[in-house]
Amino acid sequence: MRFFTIISMIVMALVNIHSANAAQITNIASSPEQVSPLLPxxxxxxxxxMNQSNKAVNLERLYANKATVxxxxxxxxCPYCSRQLAGIKKIESQIAQYGAQIIAVAPDSPAELAKSxxxxxxxxxxSDNKLAFTQALGLAYFLDDKTAKAYRDRMGVNFVDLDGQSKVAxxxxxxxxxxxxxxxxxxxANPNYKVRLDESVLLAAVKAASAL
Incomplete structure (x- = not known):
């Protein structure tokens, strides 16, 4: 009996570890073209x-401080993402002049973010490594198997369980x-990940939101 109890404890521990690293599926589309982003x-x-220092950041309190990009x-x-973040960094001071702040959210772990x-x-x-924020925004989608296989070793914890299979979102x-x-x-939002928002359009949107 003691042997079976120990085995059960080990199995439960493995399940808990797996659950901690897996995303809960609530809103993940089957392709980027089928996502439904949150509307204005x-x-x-x-x-x-969690931020790159592994400290909790409450978004509700963050929003209340000032307009937020x-x-x-x-x-x-992702090189396209890196270029986008660098481009927004260049207009950070202008965004700040409009009284706004910037948060950039990715499925990367806090440890990966710290390399930035x-x-x-x-x-x-x-860090949105469990994809809760991404799903709440209506942006999450599953990669097709071929693309997932190519990306799998380059990603953080972007794996979710679907019908007993490990998928990448x-x-x-x-x-x-x-x-x-x-x-x-x-x-x-653009399903073509190579096309990103122009900084001048973003500045105009920030100016309008900051005036509210």
Whole structure:
């Protein structure tokens, strides 16, 4: 009996470890073209995410401070995302002049985020390694098996269980501007991950949201 008790404890421990690393499926599309991004006028998700220092950041309190630019990207391994983050870094001071802040959210772990060269109190990197925020924004989708196989070794914990199979999910890259009431005032999402929002359009959206 003691032997079976020990075996049961080991199995439960393995299950708990697996569950800690797996995303809960609530809203994951089968392709990037089928995602349904959160629309302007709706409430932004008020979750708690971890930053690159592994400290909790409450988004509801963050939104209340000032208008917020939310950049959702695929991960530090993605060159298109890196260029986008660098481009937004260049206009960070202009965004700050409009009284807005920037958060960039990816499925990367806090440890992966810590490798970034972006280090600013007005430009935070946050981890969504369980895809809760991505799904709440309506941006999550499953990679096809061929692409997932190519990406699998380059990603963090972007694996979810679906019918007993390990799948890979990513966000469609997107940019949101959220006002101090937590409402989405601007949204841009493109299923073609190579096409990103122009910085001049983002600045115009931030200016409009900051005036509310």
């Amino acid at each position: 006028g709706l409430n932004a998700p008020k979750l708690t995410l 939310v950049v959702v990207y695929r991960g530090g391994w 060269k972006i280090d600013s109190p007005n430009y935070q990197l946050l 990513l966000p469609v890259p997107a940019v949101f501007v959220i006002d101090k009431k937590g409402l989405v005032q601007f949204q841009y």
